[in-house]
Amino acid sequence: MDKLMQGKAIIVTGAGSVGEGWGNGKAAAVLYAREGGRVLAVDRSIEAALQTQDIIRSEGGVCEVLAADVSRNTEVKAIAEAAMDHFGRVDVLHNNVGIADVGGPVETSEESWNRLVAVNQTSLFLTHKHVLPIMEKQRKGAIVNISSLAALRWIGFPYLGYTATKAAILAFTKNVAMQYAPMGIRANCVLPGMMDTPMIREPLKASYGGDIEQMRAKRNAQCPMGFMGDAWDVAHASLFLASDHARYITGLDMIVDGGLSLRCAG
Numbered sequence: 001m002d003k004l005m006q007g008k009a010i011i012v013t014g015a016g017s018v019g020e021g022w023g024n025g026k027a028a029a030v031l032y033a034r035e036g037g038r039v040l041a042v043d044r045s046i047e048a049a050l051q052t053q054d055i056i057r058s059e060g061g062v063c064e065v066l067a068a069d070v071s072r073n074t075e076v077k078a079i080a081e082a083a084m085d086h087f088g089r090v091d092v093l094h095n096n097v098g099i100a101d102v103g104g105p106v107e108t109s110e111e112s113w114n115r116l117v118a119v120n121q122t123s124l125f126l127t128h129k130h131v132l133p134i135m136e137k138q139r140k141g142a143i144v145n146i147s148s149l150a151a152l153r154w155i156g157f158p159y160l161g162y163t164a165t166k167a168a169i170l171a172f173t174k175n176v177a178m179q180y181a182p183m184g185i186r187a188n189c190v191l192p193g194m195m196d197t198p199m200i201r202e203p204l205k206a207s208y209g210g211d212i213e214q215m216r217a218k219r220n221a222q223c224p225m226g227f228m229g230d231a232w233d234v235a236h237a238s239l240f241l242a243s244d245h246a247r248y249i250t251g252l253d254m255i256v257d258g259g260l261s262l263r264c265a266g
């Protein structure tokens with residue numbers, strides 16, 4: 001039996017990881033490849049992308065890499081061109097890149113705000129701008145945008161620029177889903193809750209008393225299941241949405257949070 005993503009050409013942005021272990025983008029890239037996808041692993045850090053490529057190639061998968069900052073138009077244009085050069089098509093666009101900073105409107109510097117908007121929000125505008133025309137010609141494509149439960153819920157401390165930009169992704173995705181539904185292109189969001197990935201450790205530890213183990217214990221306790229999710233939980237949800245098994249699903253906000261968003265007290 002064919003694998004779920006057999007032969008599909010897949011762009012994953014932020015396909016490396018900022019620290020040791022499995023980030024969401026790295027896990028998604030590896031899972032797509034395990035399911036037969038041909039992955040273009042894009043990352044601002046070529047070293048991070050190469051680590052992902054090593055894993056995929058060591059498992060016999062197909063992975064090309066490209067260093068690009070997804071907040072820059074010319075570099076995103078190069079991503080679409082590289083995918084066409086390597087694979088001749090783009091079946092899946094997986095927008096994983098996202099950065100975090102804590103604080104409300106007074107504490108957040110204008111520079112930090114602008115950076116969050118550029119990296120979390122403008123990056124999506126640019127990847128869609130350059131990849132949708134390719135998908136439109138194919139009359140087929142699937143887009144997975146990684147938002148966050150923080151787009152919908154207060155997570156315990158001011159997280160303004162992050163939550164605002166992650167919320168914008170939800171509206172953006174629905175708009176694209178409606179415009180492109182007649183062209184066979186689907187666009188969905190994944191909203192991870194509290195996940196134990198390298199990304200959260202440094203930016204958030206001060207909000208949890210400064211100690212990573214203490215932060216991990218507190219976050220585990222906050223989750224109804226008693227533990228945080230991990231990068232593979234996000235990757236499996238993304239795989240489903242990107243696959244043809246989700247052919248009739250578009251504009252969805254898929255929450256992956258172990259029930260966290262159902263809680264109204266405690």
Ligand SMILES: NC(=O)c1ccc[n+]([C@@H]2O[C@H](COP(=O)([O-])OP(=O)(O)OC[C@H]3O[C@@H](n4cnc5c(N)ncnc54)[C@H](O)[C@@H]3O)[C@@H](O)[C@H]2O)c1
Nearest residue numbers: 014016017018023024025044069070097098148192195199
């Ligand atoms: N970990 C969580 O608890 C959690 C919860 C909700 C949502 N998310 C979302 O998951 C995604 C992060 O996943 P991750 O764990 O793979 O993150 P990560 O921080 O490990 O980043 C993955 C890669 O993105 C790259 N990157 C950063 N800025 C870039 C840019 N401008 N251009 C290109 N590459 C860039 C980094 O170099 C890194 O290798 C984000 O969108 C985040 O908002 C995470």
